[in-house]
Amino acid sequence: MREAALAQALEKDLPESVGPVFFRKIGPRYLLTNDAGSHLWLEQDPFLSFLRGELEKETPLWNDLAAGGFLGNYMNFEVLGGRWRQRTKYLQEGAGLHLVALTRRNSQGSPYAARPAAGLDDHQFDMTLALARRLAKFIFDSPSSEITLELRGGDPLLNWDVLTFLARHASSFAGSVKRKLRIAAVSPLASLTDEQAAFLAEFKIAVAVPFDGPRDLHDSLRPDLEGGSGWERTLAGVARLRKAGVEPEGFFTVTRGALGRAPDVIAAYRDAGFDAIRVRAPWPAGDARSRWKEIGVGAAAYSEFYRELLDGVLALEAQGIPFREKGAASLLGKILLGTDCGAVEHRLLYGGGLGELAYDYNGDVYPSDEARALASADGDALFRMGSTDLGFANLVGHPTVRALAVASDLGGQPTCSRCAYKPYCGVSPVYNRAAQGSLQGRNPTNDRCGSYLGTFDALFERLRDEKTKTVFERWARAEEYRQGEPLPPFLSGGLL
Amino acid sequence: MNCSTDIKQRRVTFEIDKAIDEEAVLAAAHAFAGRAEVWTTDGGVELEAQEGSGLDAAGLESLAEEFNEELVAQELRRRIAASNRSVREYLITQALLAAANEQGQHATDPQLGNLTGDQEDEIARLIREAEQELSGGDLPGKGAAAVTGEGGEGQDEPLDPKEILKAWEEKSGA
Ligand code: SF4
DSSP, X not given: OTTHHHHXXXXXXXXXXXXXXXXXXXXXXXXXXXXXXXXXXXXXXXXXXXXXXXXXXXXXHHXXXXXXXXXXXXXXXXXXXXXXXXXXXXXXXXXXXXXXEOBSOOSBXXXXXXXXXXXXXXXXXXXXXXXXXXXXXXXXXXXXXXXXXXXXXXXXXXXXXXXXXXXXXXXHHHHHTTOEEXXXXXXXXXXXXXXXXXXXXXXXXXXXXXXXXSHHHHHHHSOBTTSSOHHHHHHHHHHHHHHTTOOOEEEEEOOGGGTTOHHHHHHHHHHTTOSEEEEEOOOSOHHHHHTHHHHOOOHHHHHHHHHHHHHHHHXXXXXXXXXXXXXXXXHHIIIIIOSOOOOTTSSSSOOBTTXXXXXXXXXXXXXXXXXXXXXXXXXXOTTOOBOGGGOHHHHHTOHHHHHHHHHHOTTXXXXXXXXXXXXXXXXXXXXXXXXXXXXXXXXXXXXXXXXXXXXXXXXXXXXXXXXXXXXXXXXXXXXXXXTTSOOOTXXXXXOO | OOEEEETTTTEEEEEOOTTSOHHHHHHHHHHTTTTEEEXXXXXXXXXXXXXXXXXXXXXXXXXXXXXXHHHHHHHHHHHXXXXXXXXXXHHHHHHHHHHHHHHHHHTTOGGGTTSOHHHHHHHHHHHHHHXXXXXXXXXXXXXXXXXXXEOGGGOEEESOTTOTTSOHHHHHHO
């Protein structure tokens, strides 16, 4: 019987030496982790000896277990507590990430396009200057000393006057109240002009672009609403932006058409001049929900694609061609560097409201951008909290924020509370609402959880190889979020 | 593995190790959501594979073996969590106390002079509140060891002598 070996550990009470450990069987061996973020691989026999308290003291394995904080009777609370604190610094900080949707208009379609769709000349779906003025002031009411302002849409570039106003005024507010500010924008860049590119460069605005790699994939998912090729226009925008000195990053959403095509996706990214990709799983929301059979991807298919892509990227690295998967790099920072990667969706408690606030074009405030996007794609305004008139304290203390925190607590989620990936993972009640109709969700049938299990499995398996580990360490350092800096942009989960 | 199968009903029944607590059965059943319905029987479980799974006798036996493996893993996880609850609480409390001290020093930083104390208090209060509201799992403040209050002569007495705060699984498993 397969379980016979481990079942021997049930014959008597656990010895004191078994500390607070999470474990997961991957292939023939066991991965051990703990809240301090340590991890260690054990073969089956040593794992059983560990569970039975039969490990010989002072052996290399015993020393590794002790150093990682896995031995209950040899724990250095000061060191382990310090590591836990380092990883969860965000619990002491306020909402520093502010995502503002400047318009619903967009020249490219999207699986999550707003409903009702806004025509390209439909300025009623633009944020007004008066509202932008209030917002520029409001975000500095945040107690956080570091502010990240991320501009989204639709295509935020289509509401250019408001974009430039916000960038200028937020910069000057930041200067006068001595806060660190980082500005970013997510845009298909389809209509980018040289003047706009120069402005983005001048204000050091980081830019991310949803890019689906191969032309047919991009054009089928994000068709150009003016009849051209969205793929061509996006690449023209990327080139224009680079000419101005801004290097954008590319977002890739895995959809059914991409399955089996990981090498094509990597090639398309390289041809477009990118040296990195950020891979995301799709959400069953908006248009993607109604077309799920055509474009949706479940956890198993996502994980398989992800492994193929990761291996393709690592093969490039082996040839001396630097290329990285940025989502992996963020998670690897948590695994290898023991730091918080700055992603509000990978926290002990969901970061919506606690680490992030999102504002719609009309001034509606949501705890997170994915909550705002869900309202605009699905018309599900459950998470809308009101307007900035409520004041900062009332928004971050809103019952919605508390409900999200309670629903997402990893210690309260039945599977997460004992999952080996709990030290590095997080739950999104907004995704749960979209996919499963409840804030708590149900992880065993939840594709987001399944996709993370697949992603972590792929990363940890590959970490066993020393050469890959060196590459992964380099990736983690390249994406490292340093405390005291504004949160990195583009890490807020959601629908792009 | 000793089990009986009913291919037509997609069911497999088997006895489980007496050392496995009911909580572990629940956790394993939760992990199998979407694959099989799990029913407890006297001293065992019955799995009903999902409709359309098309499992033959060998497939059902393999499902039972997998479930049994999950049971063992969940029971170990339960025991590890239970025996280390106070250690984890201590660790996290220490970390939070150290962080609170750090924050106290932070507040005197002139760089941050424009932050209002009320806002900082509000965030801290919310985090505390959220943590208190968390009722499942094993965060600090949860569990029998933490449910204590002031007793006579400075001794801690259980606040819940009749165990009305205990979940039914805990009671029936005891
Ligand atoms: S969401 Fe899934 S992978 Fe992440 S901690 Fe929870 S159970 Fe583990």
